Amino acid sequence: MVIMFLEALSQQQVNVTFRWKPLPSQTGPYYVVGDFNGWNNTQLPLNYAGDGLYTRTVTLNVGGTPGGVPGAILYKFYHNGAATWPNDPLNPRYQSDGNANSILYIKNPTIYHFLPNARSSIVRDAQPVISAYVYPAVGSPVDTGTIVVRVDTTTYTGIGASYNPATQLFTYKIPQPLLSGQHSVWLTVGSNIDSVTFTLQAGYVQITNVSGFATRNPQRTLYGSVEDLGITDVKVIRNGIDTFSVTASSGKFTLGATLTEGVNEFRAAVVDTLAALHVSDPVNFTYTKDHRPRAHITTIDAGSNIILSGQGSIDPDSGQTAYLTYRWEVLPGNPDTLSGVQGATTSQVAVPKPPTSGEYLVRLIVSDSTGLKDTTRSFFQVASGGAVAGATMATVPQWVKNGRMYTIFFKSLTPEGTINAALPYLSYIRNLGANIIWVLPVMENAYPIDNGVGPGYNIKNFLKIAPEYGTNADFKNFVQQAHALGLRVIVDVTPNHTSFAHPWVEHARLFRENSPYWNSYVHSIISHNTNGLGQSLTADGFNYYSGFSDQLLNYNWADLDARLTMTDIYDWWVNEFDIDGYRFDVYWGPRRRTNNGIGGEQEMGIPVRQALKHRKADIYLLAEDDGTGSGTEVIYADQNGGVDSGYDWPLYHNAIKNFNFTPLAVDNLHTRLSNSGYVPGPNASFMRFLENHDEDRISSVYGSYEKTKPVATAYMLAPGMPMIYAGQEVGFGLGISNYDGRRRGVIDWNFGGKPVLQAHYQRLATIRGTFPAFWGQQMSRLTTGNGLVYAYARPFSGENALVVANASASQVEVSFSVPVTQLTGTVSDGVQYVLSDVYNDSTYQVTPASGNVPVQLSLAPYGSAVLLLAQTARTLTLPSLTGISDAVTTEMIPSTFQLHQNYPNPFNPSTEIRYEIPVRSDVTIAVYNILGIEVSRLVDGQHAAGSYRAVWNGRNSNGSSVS
Secondary structure, three states: OOOOOOOOOOOOEEEEEEEEOOOOOOOOOEEEEEHHHOOOOOOOEOEEEEOOEEEEEEEEEOOOOOOOOOOEEEEEEEEOOOOOOOOOOOOOOEOOOOOOOEEEEOOOOEEEEEEOOOOOOOEOOOOOEEEEEEEOEOOOOOOHHHOEEEEOOEEEOOOHHHEEOOOOEEEEEOOOOOOOEEEEEEEEEOOEEEEEEEEEOOOOEEEOOOOOEEEOOOEEEEEEEEOOOOOOEEEEEEOOOEEEEEEOEOOEEEEEEEOOOEEEEEEEEEEOOOOOEEEOOOEEEEEOOOOOOEOOOEEEEEOOEEEEEOOOOEOOOOOOHHHOEEEEEEOOOOOOOOOOOOOOOOOEEEEEOOOOOEEEEEEEEEEOOOOOEEEEEEEEEEOOOOOEEEOOOOOOOHHHHOOOEEEEOHHHHOOOOOHHHHOOHHHHHHHHOOOEEEEOOOEEEOOOOOOOOOOOOOEEEEEEEOOOOOOHHHHHHHHHHHHHOOOEEEEEEOOOEEEOOOHHHHHHHHHHHHOOOHHHEOOOOOOOOOOOOOEEEOOOOOEEEOOOOOOEEEEOOOOHHHHHHHHHHHHHHHHHHOOOEEEEOOOHHHHHHHHHHOOOOOOOHHHHHHHHHHHOOOOEEEEEEEOOOOOHHHHEHHHOOOEOEEEOHHHHHHHHOOOOOOHHHHHHHHHHHHHHHOOOOOOOEEEEEOOOOOOOOHHHHHOOOOOHHHHHHHHHHOOOEEEEEOOHHHOOOOOOOOHHHHHHOOOOOOOOOHHHHHHHHHHHHHHHHHOHHHOOOOOEEEOOOOOOEEEEEEOOOOOEEEEEEEOOOOOEEEEEEEEHHHOOOOOOOOOOEEEEEOOOOEEEEEOOEOOEEEEEEEEOOOOEEEEEEEOOOOOOOOOOOOOHHHHHHHHHOOOOOEEOOOEOOOOOOOEEEEEEEOOOEEEEEEEEOOOOOEEEEEEEEEEOOEEEEEEEOOEOOOOOEOO
């Protein structure tokens, strides 16, 4: 690696002394590192200067590092064994891209450690000392006559004597007392102007809560302090009228205050031993109540009409419901016309029942007398016989009942790893037979999302698309294009935690219980089942699951403001992007922490569901939580829980992952798939899968493409919500030695399993989406006479389905009878029916006798049959799958082998290596140290021709930092 620097002969330089006090847990030796020395973490050791302080003087070029932040250098500190290099805790400027490198602008002069600032600490002196190190160009003095300090709107000049040339430190005590609150300071020295903000909490008596925040919780705990530790009697005055008496102890007091609507200004007052009155600076909170009306739609089957009623709508203000006004709208895409609804302004509308069955979407806008509005969207279902059913809080739309989910990770879907690069795959996903896309997290993370340990769950900004993926507009376009193809999009989100780098966390860390965000996080060990992860507290008191990371801090849904804020964010995504639901990561965490570890749905699951179903009733909510087993039914909306689907972990771990192709394994598979015939309700479904982004690829687990086929048939056509993880249909992963490379690496869409599996999954998904027998919740096992031939019935009147899968490596001939008691509808002896094998495109005649339907099949090794019993033949229409993956791959085929220079270089904490191969090849990319010893293998497996990238996070194969 060669790093070149070009320097003009006239280049000015500045000697900057870096200063750092490591924490006790940060053991030496210590170094300063940055883009100015190639991020070399052994070149510039810090020297001990006493009182826990370490320093190092470095000569730097004015203008900073070429190619970096204009005019600046990037730097951090390093200590022995540091996995994450700490930035400068007294420098308020750092990169927000996840690396969090400190930024220092190198000018003549350079201003360093300008204090106090937003990161230093809360200021307790009403006349704070403003300080900064000022480093002039080498050989030049500081022009002290140019030093000016401005605090808010007050400017102080003629203060050059406050600069000490020997220590290079400027210190100036503000002569006029400041009020508690946030203040801004500007320091001018020569041509350099720098600015900081800080928070002041000072006075003989003070309320220490951070002021100026809005809350929707009428209860607020006030914290305060008194300078005289002997004073016990404190009066707290609200809005200059209401007075509350509290008792101070050791100079501290608290008050549980009930807020009134609007601004609540609090002051504290005490009388000292000399009978002098001391009154604190004001602290205010704005308590907001929601006065919007609440729209509600009820659907009533009234014979030849449907009554759409908004009479359940309410106004929260007493006596105002009677004055609500209404406007009805018909949403596009309905199966037939809804006459008289569009633009209607009555509280209820009588609609002639449409002749076409299906789901119908309507919207109601309700307004109060002040112009406040609320909108709700709902749907109703018209059955083929004319019966009408309105949506309830538990009802799922038809696209969920016949759902076939496909999971994508933008970083693995294409070499570019962006939202826009994924757009051409939407048609492919639809043609494969899926109708729901689950997108792994797309929000901005603390570090750039990567193909390794950072797939997107370290969210620091819930309102912004990760820059490495694209923009908010890009994702909105992605959803719109998916909808145009009939695909629904659900987004992965993290109700359990936020990133340690979230601004709420940073504010809470600085102000602790005085921060309005402190209660948004868990700060104690709550006894509950953690799935073996354990719990820990960070040094500053934030709870996290030990098996995850101290970067993922557990969110506190018990706090009303925290609950409403996060719920509003989820609602915003549905409204802004028109997404169709969520996959809730670690849903089990906040659910089990509810009621201080007793568990329940009332803190998160139910409130979130109510808000989202109000916004868009036809959504789908999936929980990463146990969905099968005793006690798990409480999460489902049919049981008054918050979600529609949970994970069928017992099926995966106890029947699929360890499936060993024996009759006993087949029996166990059926036991798990049938769940002993229990479902939590008519709208509930178990999410079922062979692989996902957290588990290994099934072709790798089985060591075969062919062996995965019968198990795929079994789960794809059984009751539940089947999920295909992108790349599963081409067998991606088999033969790739790197674990993260298998489950999250860039997919080779011409992988070896494509000829074996792609058409298999297309047929299964399309069959499930086409024939109603697979939309229900019933299944019963059929006896085939061969322990390795698994068969079950999916009953549906007039079109019963039979699923048969051969779990052996041999061709088998199988004959068995299907009792008509396991079917639905009339199936009569002596009547000829057609048995259509829609999987193999064949049909034959059968005649039931003695209450049994005879079945004879020839099944290929690991082969399948999907039979439909009906009066007439059934056929399956499959769209073309040729072209999309081939075309995308062809466009990217390079002409030569190329390994590009890693970027960024230097890097911290990760770097990306792009490479190109013109023909299918075995590819190995490894990182070696200067002794020639391999420290990490990034890629090891066969690739099709194309362009690829690998990301190295600076760690060896054991996860230890070596960069």
